[in-house]
Amino acid sequence: MIEPVADLPSSLEPLLERFREGKVTALARAISVVENERTGFQALLHRVLSAGPRAARVGFTGPPGAGKSSLLAGMAAAYRRQDERVGVVAVDPTSPFSGGALLGDRIRMNDLATDPGIFIRSMATRGSLGGLATTTKEVLDLIDAFGIERVLVETVGVGQTELEITAAADTVVVVLVPESGDGIQAMKAGLMEIADIFVINKADRPGADRLVKEIRQAMHLRAGSALKDVPAHHGVDLSRVVAKRRSRDVALETGTWTIPVLKTVAQTGEGVDGLLDAVSRHREWMAETSELVLRRRARAGTRIRDVVDRELRRVAWKSPSVQAGLEDGLDRIAKGSATPYSVAGAILEGLLGSRASR
Ligand SMILES: Nc1nc2c(ncn2[C@@H]2O[C@H](COP(=O)(O)OP(=O)(O)OP(=O)(O)O)[C@@H](O)[C@H]2O)c(=O)[nH]1
Ligand SMILES: [Mg+2]
Structure with a gap:
């Protein structure tokens, strides 16, 4: 049976x-x-x-090795100087993100890792x-x-994860590097859709200015008010498509939030102040x-949909009658x-009643 959410097992009372x-040990334990x-x-x-979300959550995504961890560490250090506590979550099993490996600059990272004001957790993607x-x-x-006031989350942008980061963070920073291809590539990869802030890291390498320019151009094209007054085309009313888009996009089109395209050299900390400023303005x-x-x-x-899905799955596959079926x-x-469909139909009907047989 589904456990009533209000019933906290007494064994967890001391933890709560x-x-x-x-x-902090209780936080670590609660996470496990x-x-x-x-x-x-x-x-x-x-x-x-029950108190609702309070932390400022910033998500970093971008191709492997773009400098996400380095930027994140730079930001974490800056927040610490303001005496704010920082939670860092790295989501990727392949990321060399454990203690000292967070930064190229090990000394700085060791400072972070031993700072009691910083909570670091590395997690494997399990979706x-x-x-x-x-x-x-x-x-x-x-x-x-x-x-914890600041929560920084890093995911490697290699598909679904970068889109989901928008569901987890308030502000999404997309990190690209000069060699990660042109702005049009970024647009194709869907990064345009999720970025609140673009960072071109490794600006010490050639091509950074070109990439900045290309991304700005691609954004102009996308936000282009041209779309708004275009009459229905091939049966699609583009103005309605625009109206349906996320409020963020509307705001972008009306110019209330202009996505900054920043240049950084995370290794030396150059541009990190600008990033902090952009995050706070956002x-x-x-x-x-x-x-x-x-x-x-x-x-x-x-979250509600996720939890309902998870519970439905759990309840279904744990049920002896479903297993027998x-x-x-x-x-x-x-x-x-029988076919897999008739069997699935019978299982669903057993679980949900006749509603399932549609
Ligand atoms: N030249 C140059 N190298 C940099 C810069 N920023 C980071 N690096 C180096 O790039 C490498 C990758 O940096 P990370 O911060 O680990 O990058 P990441 O995006 O977190 O990498 P993954 O988590 O593995 O995807 C390290 O060797 C850094 O020292 C930069 O601005 N310029
Ligand atoms: Mg990393």
Whole structure:
């Protein structure tokens, strides 16, 4: 059966208490409980999330080796100088992101790793499509609920993950490097759709200015008000398509948020101040408009769907009658008296009643 979310197992009560007292060991422990989906993990999340999101969440994505970790470490160090606590989550099993390997500059990273004001967690992608697993987003929520002001999350942009980062972060920084191809490539990869801020890192290498220019041009094309007044074309009313797009895009088109295209040399820290400034301006813009509220609402919607999916799956495949129906169905398929669809239909009908037989 689905456990009622309000029932926190008594074994987790002390953990909740220590979490609320701000013990870092309790945060780490709560994360393991959630990652391993231990009994009561949803109840634990329910208890700690009641205050709603507060942290400023910044997501970094971009091709492997673009300098995401270096930039992130530079930002983390700056926030620490302002005495803000920082949570860092790296989502990628192949990322050399454990302790000292975060930065090319090991000394600086060692400072970060031993700083009690920085909480670092490295996670493998476990989403079935290579996207951010639901548990990854739940870990971000835990860090937020713990009261850490800044949450920085890094994902390698190699597909679904970079799109999902928008569901996990308030501000998305897309990091490219001169050699990562032209601006049109970035647009094709869908990065244009998710970037709140573009960073061209490794600006010490040739081609950075060209890439900046190309991205700006590509953005003009995309935000191009040309679309707005174009009459219906091939049966598609483009103005309606525009109206349906995310509010962020509308804001972009009306010019209230202009995506900055910044140059950095993360290795030396050059341009990191500009990035900090852009992130803080973006946050102010989101707070002034209804954007932050909308993004958080979208995030909650995604979470509800994820949790319902996860529970449906869990309940379905744990049920003995479903398992029996599956085995029996496989036998019938072997005999030629059923197909995977008729078996699935029967299983669904058993679970959901006649509604399933549509
Ligand atoms: N020349 C140059 N090298 C840089 C710069 N920033 C980072 N690097 C180097 O590029 C390499 C990759 O940097 P990371 O910060 O690990 O990049 P990443 O995007 O986090 O890499 P993955 O997590 O593996 O995808 C390291 O050797 C850095 O020292 C830069 O601005 N200029
Ligand atoms: Mg990295």
